[in-house]
Amino acid sequence: MRAAANITDSAPVRGGKPGKRPASRKRFWKTFRNQKYLYLMSIPFVIWVFVFSYLPLWGWTMAFQKYKPARSFFEQEWVGFEHFKTLFHDEQFLLSLRNTLAMSTMGLIAGFVFPILFAILLNEVRLSVFKRFAQTISYLPHFVSWVVAAGIVTKMLSTDNGLxxxxxLGLGLIHEPIQFMAKGHLFWGIVTLSDVWKETGWNAIIYLAAIAGIGPELYEAARVDGASRFRQIWHITLPGIRPTIIVLLIMSVGNLLNIGFEKQFLLGNNLVTDYSQVLDLYSLKYGLGMARYSFGTAINIFNSVISVVLLFTINGIFKRTTKESLL
Structure with missing residues (x-):
């Protein structure tokens, strides 16, 4: 009887080890008591995220309705996936998707290569006065609105005294002015280079911070071993900022389709519409502009779903190959 009682008392609880959940709860409440002020400070941000990021998801139901503003939710006509079927059979949607993918991919590549190169070059500058001056000048375009930036770009590319x-013409490379803003096949490059000019300095800040966190003793040891500056960059600087590059790359790929519409709207015109129209402009024009609210919601759902899929896909790839991930 005593042996049976011992066996019964030591038998594991179904679903895991005995006392595992109570111990976890105790640890949680102990951590909560020790860090209660940090938890209290996070409450406003949690509320903000819930109100502006999760609560609006209720509006996704409009994509499955024939939404009429004058009707209540229960009076709406449900149409299922009709708007999505219309979406994928629309030539303008496919054209917008092509333009979005092209410009976002070009922007992703240029938006990573140029800030990293710029940060490395600034880090190699030994004259502190020039370094601070170059940093300040490179940051300034970020604080200029796209309305002003688009005007500057348009004027620089103008055929009438454009820089x-x-x-x-002065170098003899062309014999007559080129109408850059009227050639559709040049529009993607213009948008990409404009974005590089405007954001390179600002995006380089985080890489400069990551480089500053690399121990100077590594560079000293490399110089003692006779490593050149290029070798130091290749074997110390780039590996040192690799985690930062990976995290930012994962986040950028997740937002591949969410490139906005300001640049395309301000730099575009009727002559380059086939190259300037992106998904956000398509949603604005054929959804909100034509009072097709359900159709516009379907476009935004497509953007969000594809962004989530891309985020988890690229995160999984990096997690398997580099053992580093965001999620």
Whole structure:
């Protein structure tokens, strides 16, 4: 009887080890008591995220309705996936998707290569006065609105005393001014280069911070071993900022389709519509502009779903190959 009682008392609880859940709860409440002020400080941000990020998801139901603003939720006509079927059979949607993928991919590549190169070059500058001056000048375009930036770009590419055409004419590379803003096949490059000019300095800040966190003793040891500056960059600087590069790359790929519409709207015109129209402009024009609210919601759902899929996909790839991930 005593042996049976011992066996009964030591038998594991179904679903795991005995006392595992109570111990976890105790640890949680102990941590909560020790860090209660941090938890209290996070409450406003949690509320903000819930109100502006999760609560609006209720509006996704409009994509499955023939939404009429004058009707209540229960009076709406449900149409299932009709708007999504219309979406994937629309040539303008496919054109917008092509333009979005093209410009976002070009922007992703340029938006990573140029800030990293710029940060490394600034880190190699030994004259502190020039370094601070270059940093300040490179940050300034970020604080200029796209309305002003688009006006500057348009003026520089103008055929009437535009800087780019004047330089090309002066060097003898062209014989007559080029109408850059009227050529659709040049629009993607113009948008990408404009974004590089505007955001390179700002995006380089985080890489400069990551480089500053690399121990100087590593560079000293490399110099003692006779490593050149290029070798130090290749074997110390780039590996040192690799985690930062991976995290930012994962986040950027997740937002591949969410490139906005300001640049395309301000730099585009009727002559380059086939190259300037992106998904956000398509949603604005054919959804909100034509009072097709359900159709516009379906477009935004497509963007969100694809972004989540891309985020988890690229995160899984990096997790398997580099053992580093965001999620």
């Amino acid at each position: 780019v055409n004047d330089v090309l």
